[in-house]
Amino acid sequence: MPVYSPTTLRADDLKKLFGVYGDFYEVMLGEQAYACRSVLELIAHARTPADPDRIHALQPDVLVIMMNPGSSKPLVPGYCPRRVGTEGPGSQPQRVLTRPDNTQYQVMRIMVAQGWQHARVLNLSDLREPKSVQLMKTLESLRPVVDGERHSLFCPARTAERAQLMGPPGAIPVLIGWGRDPQLRPLAVQCLQQLHGWRTIGVAVDPEGLFYAHPSPMLQRNKDRWLADILAQL
Helix, strand or coil, X not given: CCCCCHHHCCHHHHHHHEEEEEEEEEEEECCEEEEEEEEEEEEEHHHCCCCHHHHHHCCCCEEEEECCCCXXXXXXXXXXXXXXXXXXXXXXXXXXXECCCHHHHHHHHHXXXXXXXXXXXXXXXXXXXXXXXXXXXXXXXXCCCCCHHHHCCCCHHHHHHHHHHHCCCCCCCEEECCECCHHHHHHHHHHHHCCCCCCXXXXXXXXXXXXXXXXXXXXXXHHHHHHHHHHHHC
């Protein structure tokens, strides 16, 4: 892959290099169904298997952990995510073409600069909620619910699935950027406990090292600064 300046790459350039595939599902937590996404794959077109479901078996060049999938949704018309139960979403891996967003383009810029062809994006929470205020309310409401923690890949109940998605500790770097909302503290602590032995890369925004700058802040100069800070660590 040729060397580019990451800040010069626009969305149309990046879409020519990479495809985006997500694993969507619906889960009952308590008495309510929640739309979720367990994983997102950013993968070079040349490396994508003919059957996208086989992407789950590939080892990526980098793992990325962010807050939640936001408004992420499949591009396939009429696609109906499967309903999962106690077996967990990873028991039937699926990968479907997914609409990319500005945050994923930032990750792609890092990939291009590093010559990486495959990034696997995970989240503190699988909940597909685009409004952070509503997400925090939902997280709070799920805390007393039996099995309510299963929206997070990093909860103890999903250890086997997490191991399959991440691979052995230290095999590849982990780029972290879930933002700075203090209500994420329990999820951030839980996640970081599972990252012992991994090389983590991120822009810390608090003295404790629990919160890390989001890859795509509102201002363009801050987006460029995030790219520069991450590339300096690499």
